[in-house]
Amino acid sequence: MYSATVDYYRAASVADAVKMLQKNKGAKLLAGGHSLIPSMKLRVAQPVALVDIGRIKELSGISLDGSSLKIGALTTHNEIATSADVKAHCAILAEAAGLIADQQVRNRGTIGGSLAQADPAADFPTLITVLDATLTVAGPIGTRDIAAKDFFKDLFTTALAENEVLTTITVPTYGAGTGGAYLKMKHPASGYAVVGVAALVSVSGGKCTDVRLAVGGATANPARISASEAALNGKAPDDANIASAIAHVAGSLSNTLGDHYASAGYRQNVAAVMSGRALKLAAERAAG
Ligand code: FAD
Numbered sequence: 001m002y003s004a005t006v007d008y009y010r011a012a013s014v015a016d017a018v019k020m021l022q023k024n025k026g027a028k029l030l031a032g033g034h035s036l037i038p039s040m041k042l043r044v045a046q047p048v049a050l051v052d053i054g055r056i057k058e059l060s061g062i063s064l065d066g067s068s069l070k071i072g073a074l075t076t077h078n079e080i081a082t083s084a085d086v087k088a089h090c091a092i093l094a095e096a097a098g099l100i101a102d103q104q105v106r107n108r109g110t111i112g113g114s115l116a117q118a119d120p121a122a123d124f125p126t127l128i129t130v131l132d133a134t135l136t137v138a139g140p141i142g143t144r145d146i147a148a149k150d151f152f153k154d155l156f157t158t159a160l161a162e163n164e165v166l167t168t169i170t171v172p173t174y175g176a177g178t179g180g181a182y183l184k185m186k187h188p189a190s191g192y193a194v195v196g197v198a199a200l201v202s203v204s205g206g207k208c209t210d211v212r213l214a215v216g217g218a219t220a221n222p223a224r225i226s227a228s229e230a231a232l233n234g235k236a237p238d239d240a241n242i243a244s245a246i247a248h249v250a251g252s253l254s255n256t257l258g259d260h261y262a263s264a265g266y267r268q269n270v271a272a273v274m275s276g277r278a279l280k281l282a283a284e285r286a287a288g
Contacts, residue, residue: 003040007049014138014165017053021163022140024049029165031074031113034105059112059167062086067173069093073112073166078103080111089173090131091285092180092198096123099184101191112166115151118158118221120257121192125152126216127182129224130198133171139164152221178202178210179285181278184217185270187261193217194262195270199278201237203286208232211245213275218253218267225252228275237283246276 011017021027028047030036031054039045053059059074064085071080080086081097100106100123114124115135128148135146140163151159160166174180184196195217202210211229216222227248235241250268258264
């Protein structure tokens with residue numbers, strides 16, 4: 001199917017893009033186009049105009065800034081998967097980026113497009129949720145920061161206003177004593193997450209000092225499983241304690257999604273099993 005006719009503008013800067021969005025109500029930003037263009041071809045999305053941000057240099061790249069990574073919204077999945085800085089300071093993010101789709105999609109798709117799309121089956125939303133990242137957006141009256149926990153509002157819905165551009169994702173880094181693991185059950189056709197689990201565990205003196213667990217793919221937006229986090233915090237990350245912790249996973253996934261491929265109950269069970277594996281692997285990595 002072909003998309004409806006649409007006007008096309010190319011923005012030279014973020015300020016330019018914001019102006020174009022304001023001038024063309026109902027326009028959409030075009031980044032890698034790997035979610036938007038298929039949606040337009042299916043006529044699920046019918047923007048009146050496209051504002052192409054694909055050549056705005058200031059939106060691309062990864063830099064280490066103290067104890068954070070600053071990732072431009074236009075940075076591709078492949079750049080994140082292969083970045084030496086990401087691998088050294090936030091390995092879980094590189095691990096997840098490398099599991100997205102296939103090499104072609106990773107070469108074109110951008111982290112900003114993925115987050116703005118807020119697809120429940122996407123990988124980066126789960127990662128920024130477990131990492132407590134901050135998203136910076138630019139609009140007509142300047143910039144504002146949004147915490148990851150406040151960014152996702154519903155299926156395919158975020159806190160972004162129509163005339164705002166996501167510019168930067170700030171991700172806190174972690175070092176020795178903390179380990180991360182991202183595991184996903186891939187949909188066999190697309191690679192999207194049927195369930196994706198991200199765990200970040202800090203261990204000191206044989207006990208967990210900080211436990212974070214997020215599940216994606218199972219609910220409209222990624223869910224932090226705070227009951228499991230609390231259950232394992234302060235305890236040794238052994239099999240018995242992990243088993244007790246993951247007993248809370250299924251019950252924490254309210255309004256679990258179900259479809260012809262995976263029912264809600266199946267997703268809950270997979271999420272619990274994968275949470276146990278991800279917590280164990282993260283704790284092992286924390287121990288070095
Ligand atoms: P676009 O398609 O250009 O834009 C998506 C949406 O975000 C649009 O509404 C656009 O207006 C908006 N947007 C883009 N950039 C910004 C910005 N800076 N500020 C505000 N709004 C913005 N994803 C996964 O996570 N895991 C997978 O396994 C996976 N498998 C895939 C398999 C296939 C075959 C395909 C085609 C896609 C798959 N994807 C997967 C999605 C892919 O990662 C997309 O590239 C990504 O979700 C969207 O990024 P994009 O740069 O292509 O955004």
